[in-house]
Amino acid sequence: MTESAPVKRRGRGRRPFAEVHAEVLEAAGNVLMDEGLSGFTVEKVVIASGVSSATVYKYWPSRGALALDGYLHVAGDSLARRDTGNVEADLKYMLTAFVKTVTRKPFGPVFAQLVGTAQTDTELAAQFDRYFGPRRSNFFAILEAAKTRGQLRRDTDVGVLVDTVWGACLMRLLLPHLTSGLTPQFVGEVVDQALTGVLVEPAPTQIYD
Amino acid sequence: MTESAPVKRRGRGRRPFAEVHAEVLEAAGNVLMDEGLSGFTVEKVVIASGVSSATVYKYWPSRGALALDGYLHVAGDSLARRDTGNVEADLKYMLTAFVKTVTRKPFGPVFAQLVGTAQTDTELAAQFDRYFGPRRSNFFAILEAAKTRGQLRRDTDVGVLVDTVWGACLMRLLLPHLTSGLTPQFVGEVVDQALTGVLVEPAPTQIYD
Numbered sequence: 107m108t109e110s111a112p113v114k115r116r117g118r119g120r121r122p123f124a125e126v127h128a129e130v131l132e133a134a135g136n137v138l139m140d141e142g143l144s145g146f147t148v149e150k151v152v153i154a155s156g157v158s159s160a161t162v163y164k165y166w167p168s169r170g171a172l173a174l175d176g177y178l179h180v181a182g183d184s185l186a187r188r189d190t191g192n193v194e195a196d197l198k199y200m201l202t203a204f205v206k207t208v209t210r211k212p213f214g215p216v217f218a219q220l221v222g223t224a225q226t227d228t229e230l231a232a233q234f235d236r237y238f239g240p241r242r243s244n245f246f247a248i249l250e251a252a253k254t255r256g257q258l259r260r261d262t263d264v265g266v267l268v269d270t271v272w273g274a275c276l277m278r279l280l281l282p283h284l285t286s287g288l289t290p291q292f293v294g295e296v297v298d299q300a301l302t303g304v305l306v307e308p309a310p311t312q313i314y315d
Numbered sequence: 316m317t318e319s320a321p322v323k324r325r326g327r328g329r330r331p332f333a334e335v336h337a338e339v340l341e342a343a344g345n346v347l348m349d350e351g352l353s354g355f356t357v358e359k360v361v362i363a364s365g366v367s368s369a370t371v372y373k374y375w376p377s378r379g380a381l382a383l384d385g386y387l388h389v390a391g392d393s394l395a396r397r398d399t400g401n402v403e404a405d406l407k408y409m410l411t412a413f414v415k416t417v418t419r420k421p422f423g424p425v426f427a428q429l430v431g432t433a434q435t436d437t438e439l440a441a442q443f444d445r446y447f448g449p450r451r452s453n454f455f456a457i458l459e460a461a462k463t464r465g466q467l468r469r470d471t472d473v474g475v476l477v478d479t480v481w482g483a484c485l486m487r488l489l490l491p492h493l494t495s496g497l498t499p500q501f502v503g504e505v506v507d508q509a510l511t512g513v514l515v516e517p518a519p520t521q522i523y524d
Contacts, residue, residue: 144435215434221489221490222430222432222433223431224431225427225430225431225432226353226432234492258513258515259515262513263508266501266504267508270479270480270505272482272486273479273481273482274483277478277481280430280433281443282433282440282441283443284478287474295475296475296479299471299472299512300509300512301514303512304468304471304509
């Protein structure tokens, strides 16, 4: 993403871990972007970073784990929390940021490939909560705040709500014939529908003490 | 799923296509159930079915496409349409049937593996609409009927609604740390929330002519 043509640095002696770590992630991200997950190998990252394969394997136990970290390094935090007090606008903003990232090449296909590969790569699967965990927490936070402000019903299960609006986007991303329908407009419709419901007769508003 | 120990039948001469087709699917389903997608090969299906590899490759252009058909053959139609007139109950029934199938071993892991592999296997991806297309149509049909009966608002985008409630289930299935939360109870909460919404102040009911 930044400077190109990383140089081999073998034989320069022991360097700080943070520096080595960053070089491996930069190299992993670049290999991913250039070749996709199918062309991604630990060996290519070793060559591009100049870090020994022993060191790379020590900290990244599997190809999938290294690829996930490389993705996170180059794709950035696409689900930063925003809480302006308008839960509808904030939900749309955060989900649209996710959708824009995962539908933009080269990140988008790589993200879908990572989710896909996690279905058969148990080491990658075990790492996946590092991606989704903090991002789900951001959603939880703004929805709980909206409950506290009295905008959402107190009995709202925010975990169900998050997985519903986010799951709609994941479904369109992962089912190839639906991906063209994964648009910011779709995000808006998903959020509107999830917030207001679809029944003609709204359930009676619950009365609280 | 049915009789075991398929017998090689090479050399018996030309047989009806339907018979050959069924034997290949039966063998493909059995190999999938026994070994999962990671152990699934076209060669194993050729051996188990006794059908020539030339014939198998003629009708199934990729390993993924053969695996998908084998899955459909053994897993059965888990999303049969039900329309009793109670859209809430019917949605829950159909989604729960899906969830039960995809969380039951050995089908469940294979289904997730198929969706995952479709992210890197373009031939499998191209076939995937054969699974999701008819099943989404079943959902569309009961939701459109509910609109016609006046149960759902006329401006409801049923495509958004289907992908929302189904996507919630797919998200929990495909994200390993969430899969334990993919339960019939979750399905109930997803459907309730999608139908009624979560806002304290319901949007004004739209007035129609």
